[in-house]
Amino acid sequence: MLQISDLFLALVIIIVASAVLRGRWARYLTFLFSFAILLFLSLNNLTLTNFSYGTLSILSLTFQLNFVSSILLVLISIVGIYIPLRFKSTPGFFVLLQFLLFSLIGIFTSRDFIVFYIFWEMVLIPSFFVIGIWGGKNKNYAAMKFFIYTHVGSVFMLLAIFTMYFAEGASNFSMSTLISGVGSISLPYQAFVISGFLFAFLIKLPTIPLHSWMPDAYVEAPTEGTVFISSLLSKMGAFGLLVIFSPIFMSSSLAGSTIVPIILIALGIFTLIYSALVALYQKDIKRMMSYTSIGHMSFISIAVGGFLYLNGSNPLASQLLYYGAVFQLISHGIIIALIFSLVDTLEKSTGTRQVTSLGGIARKLPGLSFLILAAFLASVAIPGFSGFVGEISILLGSYAVLKYYLILVLAGVVLTASYHVFTLQRTIFGPYNEFLGNIRARREELLVAILPLSLIFLLGIYPALVFHIFDIHSIQFLGGIHP
């Protein structure tokens, strides 16, 4: 068993080394960075593991490797291998990328609210610079909007953390003590704590109407930036909802009430339908796909709202929702990374990413068209692709919560499928648009895409792989899911 402090130390050394060596080394060291994470995971015995390093004044230096975080760490290392493989960016980018991945590991493992908050804010720095330095035309606007918008959410989270700390009269910011004590404080404070966390996580997820930082950030960021923002940063909100918000809610005195879960579900459904409708109207494929990402993540809020609503009354449906949501995290992370890099290849080979200027690409670029088709089918959640597993589990489980209202979610599913096949029809199928001239795609970019695609197939055909990463029976929290 490896200590997480060793991992942090190794990663810091790698980051410093990349920053000092620069050149090509920054890119190669990113692989090493990702392998270190994988090594750490494989050397741990796949159960709920706590790493405790005492307390530092009011901070408790505790870290935890749990089910959700180990899956997200796998996703981080996959993205950490994929990005340097696919993109030959500047050394500075890779240093920032490593810094970002490091902060994400901190978010997903720390069990102290202040440490968690520090890592949470640290993520903003590399993302801000990546958008602001290498971004497109409106990069300054997008970077600033991204930074301020998500920061506003974090402020409310910080206030919620302090409210818990002072109202409970705790001695340190340890998550486990603060969360378990939340039921003892007065009701208005509890409501403030819950809404503060919810606000911060829903912005990061993002949920409509708190999403408007996102399309700009995705479109303006360079593609390698879009890949990690879409694939990893949206997981911060999902992780927060699953691992931090849900336990707080369950241990508060609001636990049995249905109003908060209903708000979450309603927001999720609205997000799904609305994002599909807006996506249907977009001409820019990159912007369209950023709404796809919103739509996929809305399943998380539906699932979380669902099992909080059930409150343990239907273990089967709760499990379908919970595991579906966790599966959706890793599946969406890989699919959206693949989609954005394929859009990049498409733009580089044809010179445009406007749907109206494309058409009949399949005749000239069969390889790229096949990959786009596969990525889109994965995004529509066709069986055999990983997207199916998460989506179908959440849909089946949410019938127990939604009953007839499930029709709204299903309408969103149909709309999502519609704009995907509309786009396919207008870009890769149909007669070739002769204005594009003689186009060609870079072969190595297509070859690299096979890595995420094979992962998508692997997870789609044998989804149990994800659940083998972790010993499920050691999961304790979330009332009713594991009686």
Place this chain on the structure above:
Amino acid sequence: MDLSIILTFLIFGLPLIGFPFVIGIGYIKKNYSMYLGTVLIFLSFLITVFLFFTYTVKGTVIQYSFNWLPSLPVVIPVGVYADNLSMIMALMVSFVGFLIILFSVGYMKEDPNRHVFFGEMVLFTSSMLGLVLASSLLMLFIFWELVGLCSYLLIGFWHYKPNAASAAKKAFIVTRVGDVFFIAGIGAAILYSSGAALSITGLGAIHLEWQRTIVALLLFGGAIGKSAQFPLHVWIPDAMEGPTTVSALIHAATMVTAGVYLMARIYSLDLSILTPTALSVMLYIGIVTIILSGLIGLVVNDIKRILAYSTIGQIGYMVAALGLGLGVTSIGLSIYQLEAHAFFKALLFLAAGSILHAVMNVRDINKMGGLWKKMPVTVTAMLVGALALSGFPGFAGFFSKDSIITASFGVSIFAWSLLAIGGFLTTLYAFRMFFKVATGKPRSYAAEHAHESGRIMLIPIVVLAAFSAIFGIFQQGFYDFVENKPVSSAFGIAPLTITDIVPVIIMLAGLGIAYLAWGRSSTIPSKVANGARDFYLLVKNKFFLDVFFTNVIAERGVIGLSAVSDRFERKAIGGLVDASGELFQNSGKVLRKIQTGLARQYALIILIGLILSLLLLRILMLSGVIH
């Protein structure tokens, strides 16, 4: 694990594993894909035959499930369930699939992408076999989606044709509408059976009648989409843009009947799952579909679209047969119609494909004519198909369709009369098509120079024609087999009753009228069209359903809503965020003006502030807030 279980998995597993190789080997030599694909499906067929005669006939139900997600506390079974119903379906699917793939070897031999075509056909056949052998609703749904995916890819196989790309998209979206009802149905079944219905045999654990009604109707929603019943039938006619062999396999013989199979499957496992409400919905959806498609089939000129509307109508009979609610008898009637239809409709499509091959893909029957002399084998086979379709005594359709009409007599006279009228319409459009294609003088250059197709295409046609002609002799044995009764003999027909005469008379009348109208030069059709102008236009425009879906729902509704959402997104949400940003910037600008740098002003502000604070303190003390 028992040998029979492994073999059952291999029925669909072999082509499923094999299909990437079918495509891959095409990069060495394209014709290898054709041979490998054909061999794979033939092997599936052989395994099915072996299992059928060694196990199923002896009454063994091959059943095996494993957990799809081991290590999770929730158990989601997937596996195989091969009883009489699913094995007879598997036998039909692999047999017809093999014949059609064999036909494709001749039909597609010049296509540059034939390796992809054969790969997709093999994937389709394996998914369809997986669908009929599935042991849980979830697994059934997985293969249900995969056959839909193959249908999407194969309709759009000639993707550079705008019509094909558009038809593929339409098929995908319309069937997707049905599919989501299927998802809801599975969710409902799981909830109401407390998880027992994760396995297909656990449907009986749904105890309350209203819960069964909901589950049945939601699953039937899926069936409506897949099996192209009213009102989601609009995708099939467009789907005819794909290669004809695709239409024969997917949109006639197998995939479109998956919905019927699904309903028969759940009905056979639990006779109470289809409650009276669900049954009557099915019956009348089936009847409406039969009448509408029969009428539209009379005015369409595209040979493949006539067959498409005919398919919709014949599936309507299968749905109506289940909707009669006669228990296992209904299942027998429905599945027998399904298999007979698979033979004669695959035959008609392949004959049409052979004709289109000869007349350079001009699909308008007004441009054909006189082909009987040019292509004797194909057109004779087509005559057999048309006779079988219209239920001429002795042919397959007589035993399958007329039995349904007769059986409905005991349930409802109203349904019986509508089903009989449907039979009349079927004969009318079948022979309208046949007379226009086969008799008279050639009405185009292509038709004049048509010639008979090659042998590899004729063999499947002849085999299917033979089955369409003689399939009736298995009637009683088939019923007994599907209904799980002891089968005394494989041969023999069900006893006829006096009511059986009515459909025959109606059918002969239809044949006669068709001859008068289209078998010779006649002005009857145009007189009728002019006489009932409004009705004719209504039918010619397909009852405006396509227009309604495309123009009203898709363009006005969804696209309109999408435009509104997009404006809202940019103007309202985007504007609000930008406005709040500007608010802080502007307030900064205002506050900046106070920073004048003049000491006198600062002193004044300090003085005013001091006085105000003291006043506030005094007020608070007086009001008792501060002591």
